[in-house]
Amino acid sequence: MKKKLRDFIFHELVFVAEPDQFSDDDDLLEAGLDSMGIMRLIMFIENEYGVTLPDTEIEPDNVQSFNALAHWILRHQNG
C-alpha cells in the first residue's frame, strides 16, 4: 500500500530530490503536499482502495506521513 502511495505522491504531487531517503514517518506537509494535492490524494485513495474518507477526518494527523495515511486507510477498510 505504501509503495503505491509513494509512487502516486512522488510521481504526481510532490517533488523530492531523493525519494528513497524519504522515510514513512517523514513529514509530507513539510515536503510540500498542499491542499489541492491532498484532495487529489484522497480521490486516488478512494478509487484505489474502495474506501470513503470522511471530509471531517481530513486533518494533519491523518495525512502527515505515509504511516499516518496507511493507518487512516486501514481504519476505514476494516471499519
Place this chain on the structure above:
Amino acid sequence: MTIKKEDILERLNPADSFTLAMDEEIRRDGLAGSYGCFALELDKTPDIAVLQGRIAEFSLRFPVAQASLQQIGRRFYWCRRNDPPRLFFQHHCPGNQNEADFQQHTIDRIINHKQLRETTAPIEFHLLTGPAKHIFFTRWLHPFCDARGADLILKYLCIADEAQRRQFGLPESGPLVLEQLAKYRWWQKIALLLKGKRYIAKLDSLESIQPFPGKPAPQRLNYSIQRLSEADTGQVVKLARKQAGLTGTSLYYIGCLMRALDKMAVDSQGDAYCAPYAFNLRKQRALTPMTGNHLCALFAQAPRDIVQNRQKLFDHLKQQNAQVIRQQLDYAFLPLMWAGSWLSLAEYGKTLRQAFGSGKERSSFWFSDVGRVDIPENSFPGAEITGVFHVCQVTSPPALAFLSCIHRNRLTLSYNFVEPVSNPAQIEKLQQLMLAELLEETE
C-alpha cells in the same frame, strides 16, 4: 518583421495561449497588458553586481527571457530578436522626494507602461532604492511564465552556488498541460471537453455580481497592500482550518472576500459571486519547468443568499471544490484550453470572459493565492527580504484582482483595481470589511 525558422525559440502551449487571450482582453480594455509582478522588500541595497550577473546568466540559459512574441499564421511563438531588450533597471529615489511616494509612482509607471506586445521584454527586473526603502520588483508578461515560474526565477537569482543554480529547469520537460492531456485517449478528451462545457454552462445560469458596476472607461491599474500582524495571521490560519478544513485555505480567503464585497456593494446586481482561480500542474517543490504557463483554471461560485450566511458559504465552497475534483472537472478545462488556442485571440477572450447566453462578464473578481513564500532567509544577494507582495493586471470588468501570500508568518493581501472604475476609498472600505471577515469579527 520577417521571421526565419531558426529564430523561433518556442511555440506557446495551450496554457500560454490562455494567458495571451487575457493579455489581449486587458489591452482591449485600454490597459497595459497581462503583467504579473513580484515585489521583494529589502532591508538594504543589495549586491547589484551579483544580481546583474545572475540575471545575465539566467537570460543566457533561458533565451526566451529576451525573446519577442510573434504571430505566425494562427499561432504565437517566442522568437529571437536582433536587439535583445535590457532586463535590469535601477531607479533611485531623489533626495527631495518622499520615499513611499517614489516607490508607488515608480511601480505605477512599470505596471502601466503601455508597449506593443512584440516589443515588450518577457520579463524585467527593477531595483528601487532610496535612503531607507528598497524593492526588487520583477514584472513579467503572462505568456512568458506563471506565478510559480516567477517564484522559481527569483529562487534561481537567490542561489549563490552555481552548481545548485544549474539544477533549476532540470530535467527539461515539455509543457505540463500537454503532458497531462497526453494521458487521455482522444475519446476521453472529447468527453472531458463536453464535461467542461456543461460545467461552465451551469455556472453561467447564474448572473455574476459585478462589485464595481460603473461604466467609466478603464484608465490604469492601481494596487493597495494590506499586511496582517503575525498574531492576526495565526488567527486567520486557525479560522481557515476550522471553516474550510485542511484543504481549503484559499477557499477561506475567497469566501471572506465574497462576503466583504457583498457588504461593500449592497446594491450591485446579479445572482452569485464567481471567481476564477488557477491551479498549477507542477509538482510541489519541483524546480522545473521555469518558463511557460503550466496551469489550469477552476471556479468558485456562490449565490448571494449563501454568501450572506457565513457557515453555509464555507460548507458550500468546500463541497463545490471537492465535487470539482471528484468529477475531474479541474482537468476538464485542459481540452477546452487546447481547443481555445486555435481560436483568434478576440474569439477566445470572449469565450473566456463572457457567460454563454447573456454575454455578461463571468468573473466577479480574479483570485490567486501564492501560499507561503519560501525563499530561504539570508539568500538574496547582499540584503534581507523583509516583505513580499504581488501585483497583477486585470480586465475591466471585473476590475479587481485579489492576491494573497504568507511571508514570515504574515499574511499579505494585494488588492489590484482598475481606476476610475474603482477607487482607493472603495478599496480601503473593502480592506476593513475583509479584515473583519478574515478574523470572524462580523457575526
